[in-house]
Amino acid sequence: MLGHDLLAELGRSAPQDSPPDDLELAESPGAHEVTAVDRDEVDIRDPEACLEVVAGHDFVVNVAAWTAVDEAETHESAAFAVNAVGAANLARACAAARVPMLQVSTDYVFAGDANRPYSEDAPLAPRSAYGRTKAAGEWAVQALCPQSWVVRTAWLYGAHGPNFVKTMAALAAERETVTVVDDQRGQPTWTVDLAGAIVRLIEAGAPFGAYHGTSSGETTWFGFAQAVFAELGLDCDRVKPTTTDAFPRPAPRPAYSVLGHEAWRSAALDPLPSWRASLTRAVPIVAVR
Numbered sequence: 001m002l003g004h005d006l007l008a009e010l011g012r013s014a015p016q017d018s019p020p021d022d023l024e025l026a027e028s029p030g031a032h033e034v035t036a037v038d039r040d041e042v043d044i045r046d047p048e049a050c051l052e053v054v055a056g057h058d059f060v061v062n063v064a065a066w067t068a069v070d071e072a073e074t075h076e077s078a079a080f081a082v083n084a085v086g087a088a089n090l091a092r093a094c095a096a097a098r099v100p101m102l103q104v105s106t107d108y109v110f111a112g113d114a115n116r117p118y119s120e121d122a123p124l125a126p127r128s129a130y131g132r133t134k135a136a137g138e139w140a141v142q143a144l145c146p147q148s149w150v151v152r153t154a155w156l157y158g159a160h161g162p163n164f165v166k167t168m169a170a171l172a173a174e175r176e177t178v179t180v181v182d183d184q185r186g187q188p189t190w191t192v193d194l195a196g197a198i199v200r201l202i203e204a205g206a207p208f209g210a211y212h213g214t215s216s217g218e219t220t221w222f223g224f225a226q227a228v229f230a231e232l233g234l235d236c237d238r239v240k241p242t243t244t245d246a247f248p249r250p251a252p253r254p255a256y257s258v259l260g261h262e263a264w265r266s267a268a269l270d271p272l273p274s275w276r277a278s279l280t281r282a283v284p285i286v287a288v289r
């Protein structure tokens with residue numbers, strides 16, 4: 001989901017009339033020439049494949065991950081193989097080739113029980129298998145590749161993958177009411193906003209370290225659902241609040257996943273826009289797919 005919008009953003013940052021949406025961008029003055037690979041071409045669990053694909057590039061962004069949060073509870077070693085060992089393989093390859101690497105991570109590395117935004121240097125204390133594997137990935141990348149950024153994101157939605165906005169749009173067409181948890185707080189984040197921020201971070205040569213790639217502002221899943229209904233021109237009263245306890249899931253969900261954005265400001269970069277303003281721009285693109 002993020003990878004597709006990142007490719008488009010790398011194309012957009014180039015002075016082209018109509019950036020190709022193909023996986024390989026054409027060579028043009030000022031353009032980022034991108035090698036985009038998916039699992040069929042490079043399995044990041046394979047160290048040799050990582051060494052080969054990294055060579056000759058100016059930077060590497062790792063958006064590959066095991067993202068099935070609930071399934072990770074019962075398949076932690078398989079998730080670890082991608083999120084920790086895979087990230088380590090890429091980091092080792094990048095370090096050997098002296099190529100800076102950007103690793104995308106998650107709010108799930110934190111305990112999720114705070115009452116004010118997590119700073120970039122807050123202690124990691126994951127409560128789920130997915131969170132543990134992503135925390136291990138962060139550690140590996142920072143330990144193995146000195147020239148590395150970690151960008152933590154959360155509550156992602158976009159045109160190119162299943163996500164909450166699409167689910168709400170589909171449920172709105174099927175049911176009179178939908179019930180959504182109102183006791184988990186976070187920052188809905190459009191993949192297009194995150195992709196833009198990642199490209200700006202790299203192009204600016206921002207200091208290596210941790211950044212929080214989430215929207216400004218915060219809400220609950222209930223508030224997010226109501227906003228999706230509003231953007232679709234539907235009656236928001238059709239969304240009903242409930243609690244996490246009423247919806248037990250295999251992996252524990254963080255109650256408070258709001259991330260602070262100080263590192264962007266320290267690097268003289270703008271943090272991501274407000275989640276609510278971005279949703280207005282995103283729904284016509286995301287909810288129709």
Ligand SMILES: NC(=O)c1ccc[n+]([C@@H]2O[C@H](COP(=O)([O-])OP(=O)(O)OC[C@H]3O[C@@H](n4cnc5c(N)ncnc54)[C@H](OP(=O)(O)O)[C@@H]3O)[C@@H](O)[C@H]2O)c1
Pocket residue numbers: 001002003038039042043044045062063064065066067082086104105106107134153154155156157161
């Ligand atoms: N979605 C969210 O709400 C969210 C929240 C916080 C953080 N993040 C992080 O953001 C990043 C992007 O997430 P996303 O939602 O765009 O994920 P996504 O749509 O699930 O994409 C992940 C990609 O990684 C690929 N992949 C899996 N195992 C691989 C392997 N061994 N080698 C190479 N590629 C492999 C997957 O391929 P297959 O399709 O073939 O499996 C898929 O194309 C991830 O680091 C994720 O942890 C996401």
